[in-house]
Amino acid sequence: MSLQINNLTKKFGEQTALNNINISIEKNEIIGLLGPNGAGKSTLMKSIVGALKIDEGEIIFNGKNITEHQIEAKKKIGFLPENNPLYLEMYVKEYLQFVANIHKIPDSRVDEVIDLVGITPEKSKKIGQLSKGYKQRVGLAQAIIHQPDLLILDEPTNGLDPNQIIEIRNVIKEIGQQKTVLLSTHIMQEVEALCSRVILIHKGNILQDCPIDEFKGKFGSLEEAFTNYTQTEVTGINQ
Known part of the structure; x- marks a missing residue:
């Protein structure tokens, strides 16, 4: 399984939802897609599965451009919106x-x-x-x-009780041993429990794309790292 996202840009009118996104995924892993509300996560996922038209750039899945090979790509992608x-x-x-x-x-x-x-x-x-x-x-x-070779999950445990969350996580973990999973979530414990890699997106830009330990880095928790990266970026724009 390979997924290459090259210079992907998506606009809704004057608003840029995704700004020149580049991502490379080559192996079976569970990747946490993080970001505040409105960061562009859902737009990115819908672009990968072909539910949104690509404005600029390209998405190459298993060596083929998804725009030119839509049916073939969808046969190998699973999506839970x-x-x-x-x-x-x-x-x-x-x-x-x-x-x-x-x-x-x-x-x-x-x-x-x-x-x-x-x-x-x-x-x-x-x-x-x-x-x-x-x-x-x-x-x-x-x-x-x-x-599917690639499974994309948008907030899969949203609104579930603690027992249900654990059960769904266990299923995702089992799937992730054989497939690539791209998981969007606001729950940092979920990222810690499931993911080996984190992609942090904010205001349509990728701020971090690295192993989870590197993302956490010097911070005491994933929440602290998330807040620091996103608020620093906001402050930097305001200055």
Whole structure:
């Protein structure tokens, strides 16, 4: 798996959401994508999966430009957006069979993924009847059902209770042993528990892209490092 983002710029009117972004990912790892609200994280993720048109620059996935090879790229990328769009009137297993059919993969994979994300007791229920934690698991299941090379997760544990958070983290950790995961989160404990590398984005610019220990550096915690990097950058602009 390889992902190369070269000079990526995305604007919405006069606002620059991403400013000349460059990222290189070559191996299976779990990468924490950090940044304050409005930093450009979701724009970056949506650009990678092809949900947003690229204004300038290019994204090369497994050696091919995603703009020119959209279908091929999407076959190898899994995406769980922050709002987790699901068909609430469909039954869990029915929905996952529907996703499997889109990807043209055997129904046997449906049972595998149901077991992997821990929704076996809920598989005969309507998605609309599920708790938020189980809905997140269904969203995660659809993102991994086709065994993508790259899994992109936008705030996957947002709004979950502590037990659900631990369970989802364990699933992500297991997936990250074989695949590359790009994980957006505001929860620093999540980054510490899961990630080997951190990419910090702020106001559309990458401030840090380094191993987690290097990111933490001289600071007492990841929170302290995050605050220092983002506030220093803001102060520097204001001066």
